[in-house]
Amino acid sequence: MRSRMGLAATLVLAAGAVVATQSVEEFDGWMRTIDEKNQSVQQAIARQDAATAAADAKVLQASFTLVERFWVARDDGREAVALSREGRERAEAIERALEVKDFSRAQSESIKVAETCTPCHRLHRPLP
Numbered sequence: 414m415r416s417r418m419g420l421a422a423t424l425v426l427a428a429g430a431v432v433a434t435q436s437v438e439e440f441d442g443w444m445r446t447i448d449e450k451n452q453s454v455q456q457a458i459a460r461q462d463a464a465t466a467a468a469d470a471k472v473l474q475a476s477f478t479l480v481e482r483f484w485v486a487r488d489d490g491r492e493a494v495a496l497s498r499e500g501r502e503r504a505e506a507i508e509r510a511l512e513v514k515d516f517s518r519a520q521s522e523s524i525k526v527a528e529t530c531t532p533c534h535r536l537h538r539p540l541p
């Protein structure tokens with residue numbers, strides 16, 4: 414009986430490790446999307462391509478939302494939650510600025526999105 418419980422516990426631990434690995438891989442995927450869209454949105458704003466920039470801003474919002482949820486679930490994630498929220502809110506502000514074709518505001522908001530990267534990387538990169 415005791416050994417069977419030991420086996421069950423081992424299986425649960427192994428399953429936990431698989432879930433953890435998957436979420437790190439998923440996390441890296443969100444980061445690569447954020448990296449790509451962070452550059453693309455700035456380029457689109459610079460050439461005043463509102464449609465592309467707005468689409469990029471939407472993807473940034475969705476990705477930062479996933480990142481925020483990831484950190485909400487962690488004990489050490491308070492700063493990271495705040496930074497991902499900031500990234501999402503700034504991406505929303507880009508979209509609002511584009512709706513009124515205010516490219517200069519869209520640009521300053523996109524810089525604020527980019528300013529969330531380094532503080533979070535300093536604190537949490539690499540993921541344990």
Ligand code: HEC
Pocket residue numbers: 437440441442444445447448449451480484492493494496497500526527529530531533534537538539540541
């Ligand atoms: C809320 C915290 C947080 C924010 C904000 C954040 N990152 Fe990250 N990022 C991380 C962490 C943590 C890792 C390390 C993941 C790991 O160890 O696999 C990472 C890794 C990455 C990677 C490497 C992904 C890979 O494939 O290994 C890239 C690229 C990246 N971030 C780009 C960005 C850019 C660009 C921004 C800003 C626009 C940004 N990140 C904002 C937390 C954040």
